[in-house]
Amino acid sequence: MHIAKAIAFAGLGLALAQEPPTIKVEVNIVNVMCSVRDSKNALVPNLTKDDFLVTEEGKPQEIRYFEKETNLPLTLGLLVDVSGSQRRLIETEREAAHRFFSSVLKKKDTAFLISFGAEAELMQDLTDSPVLLRDGLDHLRLSTPPMSPTSSPVPTVYQPRGTVLFDAVYLAATERLRSEVGRKAIVLITDGVDQGSRLKLSEALEAAQRADAIIYSIYYVDPDAYGRGMFGMPGSGDLRRMSEETGGHLFEVNRRNTLEDIFRQIQDEMRSQYAIGFVPLGEAKAGAYRRVDVRTRQKGLKVQARKGYYVPKPES
DSSP, X not given: OEEEEEOOOOOTXXXXXXXXXXXXXXXXXXXXXXXXXXXXXXXXXXXXXXXXXXXXXXXXXXXXXXXXXXXXXXXXXXXXXXXXXXXXXXXXXXXXXXXXXXXXXXXXXXXXXXXXXXXXXXXXEEEXXXXXXXHHHHTOOOOOOOOOOSSOSSGGGOOOOOBOHHHHHHHIXXXXXXXXXXXXXXXXXXXXXXXXXXXXXXHHHHHHHHTTOEEEEEEOOOHHHHTTOTTOSOOOHXXXXXXXXXXXXXXXXXXXXXXXXXXXXXXXXXXXXXXXXXXXXXXOOTTOEEEEEEEESSTTOEEEEOSEEEOOOOOO
């Protein structure tokens, strides 16, 4: 959650020779991006400030700032799974993502592209150029771990890095999104399997929360990659947690919902967001996690908003 610093100055009317010390009053403004859906899962774009209720750690908060259909610049990271289980899906991902970038990015918006399999690789750094993003998509390639070494006397010591999902989310949040301002989002296309990440799910999630990034997860599975073994299809639980905790949404590609359909839904959702700002009551320890709950007064509406934020450390 973005924390803005408001600074007030006193004594500006005095002569320069007698200028008093500057008095700083710091106000921590917590900004929450959210979207609202009705009982039929349709977006609700016409609410006002008075329709919302916000609490932090169970205590009601006064909404100081409110804007709908915000025009804040968007920084978007697209993370594409190119591990072995996705080999038959990469071409579809490439074409749909190109059309998504072309339609969603507006003036002042930027995007970057990361692929992840055995390693996470930055395919295109932050840019507003559709041409460069298309070139990055054209270079998406399968990324699989090397063959298991045969010389090891202990076969179990080899643990291949097959799909570094959590590492990729952490990289996107810390290295590309944390220092940006405005709206920030990660769009994640994967079957949800992590194999070999050096970081845990909780660390990837915390990095996204500290970067104020919303995660939209697209659960995209090739059934033939997993066959009909005893373990069945991979689950989407980790993707759901990352999306719900950051105020995003989990989508699933199926016969009724194509990847391109989902990209359109994400685009519509980002254009129907509300920006809510409040000044927390009381003080909290720097680095502490504070739970936030955003609801509507009207029954039957569901708010998608991040579940909390980390209190920033004071600036030196």
